Amino acid sequence: MNMGTPSPRSPGSGRKAAKEQPPTPLMHLLPHITMSCLERHAAGRPAKLSDMCRRKLSQSFLKFGDIEKRLPLQDLQQIFSAVPHDVPATMAISRICNEDYFRERSKATFPLRSLSVVDHGNSWKQLFLELTLQQELENMGKPDWPSNVDIKELTTLCRAFVFSLSLNLQRGAKETHAKVVEVIDSLPNLCRITLRCADDNMSATPSRELGVGGLTLPFARSLAVSMRRLQMLTSVNLSSNLINDRIVRVLCKGFEGICTLRDLDLAHNKISDRGAHYVAQMLDESTTLSTLSLRDNLLHDNGLLKLGATLEHNNSLQRLDVSLNRVGDTGASAMFKDLRKNTSLTHLSLSSNAITEASEAALELLLRENRTLEHLDLSGNGVAVPEGVPTQCKIDVRRCLVVPSEEEGGEMQQEGNGMIVAAEDADAPDAESAGGGTGAVEDAAVDTETVVAGGAAGGGSA
Numbered sequence: 001m002n003m004g005t006p007s008p009r010s011p012g013s014g015r016k017a018a019k020e021q022p023p024t025p026l027m028h029l030l031p032h033i034t035m036s037c038l039e040r041h042a043a044g045r046p047a048k049l050s051d052m053c054r055r056k057l058s059q060s061f062l063k064f065g066d067i068e069k070r071l072p073l074q075d076l077q078q079i080f081s082a083v084p085h086d087v088p089a090t091m092a093i094s095r096i097c098n099e100d101y102f103r104e105r106s107k108a109t110f111p112l113r114s115l116s117v118v119d120h121g122n123s124w125k126q127l128f129l130e131l132t133l134q135q136e137l138e139n140m141g142k143p144d145w146p147s148n149v150d151i152k153e154l155t156t157l158c159r160a161f162v163f164s165l166s167l168n169l170q171r172g173a174k175e176t177h178a179k180v181v182e183v184i185d186s187l188p189n190l191c192r193i194t195l196r197c198a199d200d201n202m203s204a205t206p207s208r209e210l211g212v213g214g215l216t217l218p219f220a221r222s223l224a225v226s227m228r229r230l231q232m233l234t235s236v237n238l239s240s241n242l243i244n245d246r247i248v249r250v251l252c253k254g255f256e257g258i259c260t261l262r263d264l265d266l267a268h269n270k271i272s273d274r275g276a277h278y279v280a281q282m283l284d285e286s287t288t289l290s291t292l293s294l295r296d297n298l299l300h301d302n303g304l305l306k307l308g309a310t311l312e313h314n315n316s317l318q319r320l321d322v323s324l325n326r327v328g329d330t331g332a333s334a335m336f337k338d339l340r341k342n343t344s345l346t347h348l349s350l351s352s353n354a355i356t357e358a359s360e361a362a363l364e365l366l367l368r369e370n371r372t373l374e375h376l377d378l379s380g381n382g383v384a385v386p387e388g389v390p391t392q393c394k395i396d397v398r399r400c401l402v403v404p405s406e407e408e409g410g411e412m413q414q415e416g417n418g419m420i421v422a423a424e425d426a427d428a429p430d431a432e433s434a435g436g437g438t439g440a441v442e443d444a445a446v447d448t449e450t451v452v453a454g455g456a457a458g459g460g461s462a
Contacts, residue, residue: 265293323352
């Protein structure tokens with residue numbers, strides 16, 4: 001074998017020769033210097049010491065009380081993201097500031113909820129805090145609720161982060177009501193409150209038909225005093241609480257002292273004309289309220305008379321909903337007359353009341369003189385759009401068409417729910433006798449007519 005000096009080769013010939021030569025046993029003993037990254041991972045490359053330390057700190061997070069002061073922020077974020085979700089909520093709230101951790105923990109803690117971080121200030125920590133506080137208050141006192149969270153400690157930790165509170169409480173739980181009032185007093189940044197009280201034996205929304213659930217008068221008094229102390233409260237939703245005139249009087253007294261309140265929802269309650277008087281008094285004192293909903297209550301003409309007299313000189317309310325009530329032509333005509341001088345209201349809903357063609361004259365004057373009203377909902381009534389009225393207001397006067405009876409001909413008929421509906425023309429033949437049978441009757445009963453007026457001068461219909 002020649003052991004002399006090897007002969008010179010051309011560039012690249014060595015690689016080609018190495019590929020052509022058969023492997024020798026000696027080559028298998030050489031270090032694998034050409035292994036790829038995947039091959040290194042498959043070979044079981046040991047983890048870095050720094051990664052092992054972060055994993056150990058995450059698993060033993062509670063044993064290190066001052067870890068936040070010793071490590072840089074980059075390492076802390078990696079440690080916090082791997083902390084187990086069974087860490088007590090109070091400990092996690094006070095020490096962890098990682099959004100990824102609270103996102104994963106929120107999904108694991110509230111798996112049946114549709115979580116929207118947009119509704120909670122685009123912060124997963126704020127979402128977790130608000131939902132955790134809500135959950136603890138709603139289930140407080142229940143024997144089957146395994147919770148060892150101190151409400152007072154939790155409120156203290158959350159007071160700077162909670163801006164919205166939505167609660168579904170039991171009606172007779174007096175201790176829970178007292179604790180809720182105490183919690184509200186401890187949240188200086190609270191902006192939005194949604195509260196519903198159900199019956200002790202029912203988990204559903206309070207029912208006006210069944211007479212179960214609802215807000216009690218003592219709880220309403222405490223709640224009004226507590227909300228009056230909030231300096232940032234902008235929205236209150238007390239719908240579906242069976243609120244009557246006595247309770248709404250107490251609540252309105254509390255709302256008068258809130259100079260930041262903008263949205264108030266009192267829909268689906270039992271407020272009658274007397275309660276509307278208290279609401280009107282509150283509107284006289286309020287200079288910030290822009291949205292008010294009295295939908296589906298027990299209002300008649302007198303209630304709308306009082307509200308209209310207040311709106312004549314009110315310059316803050318922009319949206320008013322009094323649909324699904326029992327307002328007739330007297331109340332509607334007075335409302336139309338008072339709104340002629342109003343300069344703030346842009347949306348008004350009077351749908352599904354008892355308004356007929358007798359109010360069209362007052363409606364025409366409103367459309368001619370008012371320049372701020374943008375949308376008027378009169379659907380489900382018997383009123384039509386006045387023709388030839390120049391207005392920029394969009395008017396919705398959808399009406400359900402029903403087949404006239406032989407006795408009533410083409411007159412206006414009133415269904416059992418109190419809604420005024422327009423019948424077919426008196427000269428039209430009976431649907432069943434015309435060969436349509438029962439199917440034609442059903443088709444005519446569900447037919448609808450939509451008339452939207454506004455836009456150009458002269459007022460058209462589309």
